[in-house]
Amino acid sequence: MKFTKTVLATSILALSAGVASADSITVVSWGGAYTKSQVEAYHKPWMAATGNSVVSEDYNGGLAEVKSQVEAGNVTWDLVDVEMSDAVRGCDEGLLEEIDSSILPAGADGTPAMDDFIAGTVTDCAVATIVWSTIFAYDNSVLANGPTSISDFFDLEKFPGKRGMRKSPKANLEMALAADGVAAADIYDVLGTPEGVDRAFAVLDRIKDDTVWWEAGAQPPQLLADGEVVMTTAYNGRIFNAVAAEDKPFTIVWDAQNFDLDLWVIPKGAPNLEAALDFVKFSTATEQLAAQASYISYGPVRKSSAPLVGSFYNKPELDMGPQMPTAPENFATAIQSDFEFWADNQDELNERFNAWLAN
Amino acid sequence: MTDTTGPIIAADGTPLKRKLAQAMFRSRARAFGLVFPLLAFIIAAFIIPIIMLLWQGFYDDRYATLMPESTAAVSEWDGTSQPTEEIAAAMVADLVVARSNKTIGQVATRVNRELSGTRSLFTKTARSAAKMEPPYMQALIDKDAKWSDIRTWQAVKISAKIYNPGYIAAALDFKYNADGSFSRQAEERRIHVKLFLRTLEISFIVTVACLLLGYPVAFLLSTLPVRTSNLLLILVLLPFWTSLLVRTTAWIAMLQGQGVMNDLFVVFGLATDDDRFSLIYNKTGTLIAMTHILLPFMILPLYSVMKTIPPTYVRAAKSMGATNWTAFWRVYFPQSVPGIGAGALLVFILAIGYYITPALVGGQDGQMISNIIDFHMRKSLNWNLAAALGLVLLVFVLFLFWLYDRIVGIDNMKLG
Numbered sequence: 001m002k003f004t005k006t007v008l009a010t011s012i013l014a015l016s017a018g019v020a021s022a023d024s025i026t027v028v029s030w031g032g033a034y035t036k037s038q039v040e041a042y043h044k045p046w047m048a049a050t051g052n053s054v055v056s057e058d059y060n061g062g063l064a065e066v067k068s069q070v071e072a073g074n075v076t077w078d079l080v081d082v083e084m085s086d087a088v089r090g091c092d093e094g095l096l097e098e099i100d101s102s103i104l105p106a107g108a109d110g111t112p113a114m115d116d117f118i119a120g121t122v123t124d125c126a127v128a129t130i131v132w133s134t135i136f137a138y139d140n141s142v143l144a145n146g147p148t149s150i151s152d153f154f155d156l157e158k159f160p161g162k163r164g165m166r167k168s169p170k171a172n173l174e175m176a177l178a179a180d181g182v183a184a185a186d187i188y189d190v191l192g193t194p195e196g197v198d199r200a201f202a203v204l205d206r207i208k209d210d211t212v213w214w215e216a217g218a219q220p221p222q223l224l225a226d227g228e229v230v231m232t233t234a235y236n237g238r239i240f241n242a243v244a245a246e247d248k249p250f251t252i253v254w255d256a257q258n259f260d261l262d263l264w265v266i267p268k269g270a271p272n273l274e275a276a277l278d279f280v281k282f283s284t285a286t287e288q289l290a291a292q293a294s295y296i297s298y299g300p301v302r303k304s305s306a307p308l309v310g311s312f313y314n315k316p317e318l319d320m321g322p323q324m325p326t327a328p329e330n331f332a333t334a335i336q337s338d339f340e341f342w343a344d345n346q347d348e349l350n351e352r353f354n355a356w357l358a359n
Numbered sequence: 360m361t362d363t364t365g366p367i368i369a370a371d372g373t374p375l376k377r378k379l380a381q382a383m384f385r386s387r388a389r390a391f392g393l394v395f396p397l398l399a400f401i402i403a404a405f406i407i408p409i410i411m412l413l414w415q416g417f418y419d420d421r422y423a424t425l426m427p428e429s430t431a432a433v434s435e436w437d438g439t440s441q442p443t444e445e446i447a448a449a450m451v452a453d454l455v456v457a458r459s460n461k462t463i464g465q466v467a468t469r470v471n472r473e474l475s476g477t478r479s480l481f482t483k484t485a486r487s488a489a490k491m492e493p494p495y496m497q498a499l500i501d502k503d504a505k506w507s508d509i510r511t512w513q514a515v516k517i518s519a520k521i522y523n524p525g526y527i528a529a530a531l532d533f534k535y536n537a538d539g540s541f542s543r544q545a546e547e548r549r550i551h552v553k554l555f556l557r558t559l560e561i562s563f564i565v566t567v568a569c570l571l572l573g574y575p576v577a578f579l580l581s582t583l584p585v586r587t588s589n590l591l592l593i594l595v596l597l598p599f600w601t602s603l604l605v606r607t608t609a610w611i612a613m614l615q616g617q618g619v620m621n622d623l624f625v626v627f628g629l630a631t632d633d634d635r636f637s638l639i640y641n642k643t644g645t646l647i648a649m650t651h652i653l654l655p656f657m658i659l660p661l662y663s664v665m666k667t668i669p670p671t672y673v674r675a676a677k678s679m680g681a682t683n684w685t686a687f688w689r690v691y692f693p694q695s696v697p698g699i700g701a702g703a704l705l706v707f708i709l710a711i712g713y714y715i716t717p718a719l720v721g722g723q724d725g726q727m728i729s730n731i732i733d734f735h736m737r738k739s740l741n742w743n744l745a746a747a748l749g750l751v752l753l754v755f756v757l758f759l760f761w762l763y764d765r766i767v768g769i770d771n772m773k774l775g
Binding site: 062063064067089091092093094162208211212213215226227228340343344345346347348349350351352354355356357358359 | 461462463464465467468471472475476477478479482547548549550553554557615616617640718722723724726731734736737738739740741
């Protein structure tokens with residue numbers, strides 16, 4: 001198995017919080033800077049408050065492990081951080097426990113939970129924590145007058161050089177249509193037609209021969225740093241982290257950003273259901289979501305968290321607000337990833353994308 | 360004393376033949392007892408899981424189990440005429456049950472594989488199915504016009520088949536239709552045959568490259584004095600013991616645009632700084648990395664066979680007037696063929712199932728069929744199609760194995 005296992009803490013504090021016995025839960029997430037932000041903002045305070053411990057594991061997304069654990073009746077994961085489309089599909093396929101939204105606490109300002117969460121971020125089986133985004137970024141020490149719009153990304157004459165893209169049709173097709181002049185609101189209407197799909201692939205054709213395909217979120221900053229590509233799509237938090245923590249000369253272009261959610265789900269039959277639910281409750285409270293935003297530039301899903309978002313944890317001068325996908329100046333042309341569209345069409349579009357890649 | 364011609368009797372009065380059979384049985388039982396733990400382990404941990412997984416390549420009872428009424432109804436239907444009211448009624452009844460059992464998602468995912476967009480159609484319709492009233496066909500169409508599209512019902516009919524040839528057909532870029540016929544997959548979605556052929560091509564090139572590079576090395580190792588050859592053998596074994604992932608990643612550092620090789624090319628003037636070679640994230644990268652990783656599997660069998668070839672034969676040939684080339688080609692080479700056979704088969708079969716290296720360095724045109732199998736196992740969760748692809752690959756490898764046995768002969772192979 002590829003995941004690294006980190007036992008975070010086994011120390012047991014005084015059992016004053018009324019917890020009869022200390023539990024240990026296994027929380028699975030995407031690794032790197034993102035997991036670090038969760039450890040700092042969720043795991044450590046939760047362990048301190050309850051005396052329970054958290055074992056953190058990394059994975060690369062997708063439902064395969066959850067599916068095999070549930071179908072084998074041997075579930076070892078208690079909580080998994082997934083994308084929206086996987087949360088919906090896992091719930092539909094009966095792989096996930098339902099989470100009663102009434103357990104979620106009200107916002108710090110007293111707003112009831114369901115009004116405090118942005119619409120659509122709490123579903124039958126999942127509670128969202130952050131808004132993240134697929135953007136594209138370039139190295140400003142190589143390109144002094146860098147690209148400013150999504151059409152520049154697909155323009156090899158204006159900006160020669162290799163591109164990096166995620167090896168998946170998701171987000172790429174949307175960006176391709178946006179570069180072809182389709183407005184953010186119409187993207188999925190166009191993509192729903194065969195002509196629209198042809199059109200999107202035609203745009204991708206422009207850069208196909210000059211593209212390096214990445215799969216893990218840690219790859220794109222590396223590709224940029226190695227000079228392997230001049231610009232690449234990436235998750236905004238990874239690029240932010242490379243800039244803020246490693247002082248890389250990268251610039252994010254927010255035009256036609258694709259934003260999506262990350263959500264907590266509990267595999268059906270999780271060994272420590274009660275503790276996992278308690279962790280969900282704890283970590284999606286206003287303060288915790290706001291605290292996470294000081295470690296990585298992903299936007300909290302609670303409206304009441306926004307005013308509490310401060311600056312980067314070890315750089316007080318770096319204000320986190322403008323780094324968020326949801327910041328107004330970044331958000332003008334944002335496309336919300338349509339999980340319903342992808343759940344319906346991913347089989348066909350993946351197949352076509354794979355065939356397109358191989359030809 | 361008797362002069363009977365009856366069976367020879369052992370000391371205790373039983374016929375010797377039976378006595379011998381008993382003794383043989385005991386020793387065979389003992390031998391079997393010794394291998395039994397391994398045999399049981401292999402059957403339980405290897406053979407049965409493989410059969411169970413491959414079974415999914417043509418067996419899929421998900422729809423039929425969860426939607427029994429509509430399964431029965433569509434099996435009567437010919438797949439081309441207008442679906443009847445009975446089919447619609449059975450569908451509504453099933454949708455109500457699936458909704459309350461929370462199995463509708465599994466059903467919807469299954470049908471969506473046959474026709475994109477039916478997933479949301481099923482989940483959406485199921486939500487209001489309990490309130491529907493006859494005539495059901497009209498009620499369904501009122502809910503969503505897609506129910507009037509015959510392709511929706513054809514997708515249902517295909518999904519309802521338990522023994523389903525659709526997955527194997529898809530693995531060969533064919534489409535299984537509701538009326539039982541097969542047709543070619545749409546041009547822009549054909550991928551598997553191409554990838555099978557590419558897998559074959561890459562495996563073949565890697566095998567030949569390993570042979571060309573490995574043969575001289577093995578020859579050198581087998582002719583040098585033991586002290587030197589052991590030292591050199593370590594150089595072969597060291598990478599062999601190193602993690603596959605480490606070696607692949609090392610090749611990335613070597614071959615990438617700003618990597619060691621390209622830097623050297625620029626220094627020697629073979630490339631310019633703006634126009635470096637693309638040595639990785641394409642088929643070239645896959646070929647280079649796989650050849651390097653699989654080289655020990657060629658060298659080691661070759662070496663162990665060459666060690667056993669007495670040098671006197673070549674000397675004898677030369678003493679009788681053979682040139683160096685003739686002595687090698689007519690005397691030495693034929694004796695090394697069993698090593699070539701073993702090494703080539705080992706490298707080829709390992710190469711055909713390779714997936715980590717192509718996934719990391721293959722880019723877009725260096726992907727192999729195993730990468731698609733991996734994709735369907737981990738990403739799309741279409742395990743049935745993954746199993747069908749695996750089945751096709753297995754049959755294909757067994758066919759090659761048979762062909763090899765016919766042409767070269769499997770006995771004519773030595774690992775040492």
